[in-house]
Amino acid sequence: MPSSKPRRSPKPQERQRDPERTRQLILDAAEAEFAAHGFQGARTAAIAARAGVNQQLISYYFDGKEGLHQAMSQRWEERRRNLVPPETPLPEQLRRYALEARHNPDGVRLMAWGGLEYTGPASDPDHVPRAKMLEHSVEELRALQAEGRLPAELDPSTLVVMLMAAAMAPTTLPHVIEGVCRTDPRAPEFIDHYADQVALLVELLGRGGDSARDSAG
Template structure:
């Protein structure tokens, strides 16, 4: 007796949407690695497609090509940054969150370094960074930060502090005797930054 085969069911609309979302996420994750390792100029769409296990044409379909894919990653970083700085969070907690992201998701750090080295930025970059400085001004008005400090220079210092263990890994190990990849380094570094930041509200 021959078993009757049931006709293959076409995916429902909701399933197609979920499949599209998963594919889009795989492409973004693959792009983060590729851009993080090679920068925008060195990244290859074919390599991203292979890493994502997706058809190269889907990158054009979902993101309008390489530039659109890069912009999507930068926008995701902005969203992540907003989540790391929730309303009411003390400055020490915010810096600690950025340090942890740098340690646990290193391709984001590499992406930012490549962006800085290239000198390229889109229209939203300056506005986004000025908003970060604006947040420090708000903290000054609320008394969390010494009003005598320049918020622009302070933001630069804090951003550099968050990236330092990744950017200056050998220096970090030589200075502290701990591998910057270790949890011991990360938590000790965060604790020292918290102590440093606790003095920001005290005028010199």
């Protein structure tokens, strides 16, 4: 039985031809593949085919599938920093996160897949940085409680989780939206409306203490 041919390493000219463009092509293809199938279901051969590159270039630039996934996480973190700088008020943060269903749908699907495939910290080395990025939101809610503008019974940490889940609903619960709202959950008009509603919800929560004081007065 003839032996199989060894896998060919990328030629020097393949590695040197506009490497940054090649990296970006691979990252774009990986985002689409991981968004469609999750980390476990994604295949590097499919990613290479989407990018139109030699599969060996994935190993050359990213040291394989795991390294590629980590590079994508870093890419999302850069996008998040630009999307919601630390000084962004919480209602606007949630509005922008909800709008990602329109502007960056694959990114939201990646976040959802991260939860579906999560089996503990070892399965998600980026869970600590991802948690840290929400600490500012938790502190903002605690400040509202200190001012008497948010009910003391609410746990700020779990409330942030609930609000993030609400912001992701057009991606994670499209069938529910279609059934309840009688609309296409992917329609830009609906996503814009939904994002405004999520932001309004947070604003109304923050006015809770003021409303209670007004009623008492």
